[in-house]
Amino acid sequence: MDISLNGYGEQVATFAVSGEVKVGMPVKISANGTVAPCVAKDKFCGVVLSLRGGYAAVQMAGYAKLPYTGTKPTVGYQTVNADGTGKVQVEATGRLLLITDVDEPSGTCGLVLA
Numbered sequence: 001m002d003i004s005l006n007g008y009g010e011q012v013a014t015f016a017v018s019g020e021v022k023v024g025m026p027v028k029i030s031a032n033g034t035v036a037p038c039v040a041k042d043k044f045c046g047v048v049l050s051l052r053g054g055y056a057a058v059q060m061a062g063y064a065k066l067p068y069t070g071t072k073p074t075v076g077y078q079t080v081n082a083d084g085t086g087k088v089q090v091e092a093t094g095r096l097l098l099i100t101d102v103d104e105p106s107g108t109c110g111l112v113l114a
Helices: none
Strands: 011-017 026-031 034-037 046-052 055-067 076-082 088-090 095-103 108-113
Touching (some): 026 055
Parallel strands (some): 011 034
Antiparallel strands (some): 026 034, 026 046, 046 055, 055 108
């Protein structure tokens, strides 16, 4: 049996969308009740799960799998932020999050949003 963290502590909220937001992208709060794409080094509030009619379902907590760029994350607590292209990156500034798994061939990492 494989280990799975999907669904762990998941919390989802609905926001209006500003800009070119895509499913799977880390986003930031840009105005009251509105999310937008992150630029490089932004702290992100969550990950877009779905889009419909100018609104996004944004996962704010729980396990998420995201593409990364730059330095390969390692499991454990890492400081990460958005890279501005829909991926996350390990940086000196950002959010301290628990990295639970890293899939180097696919360029993704699993993390727990807090």
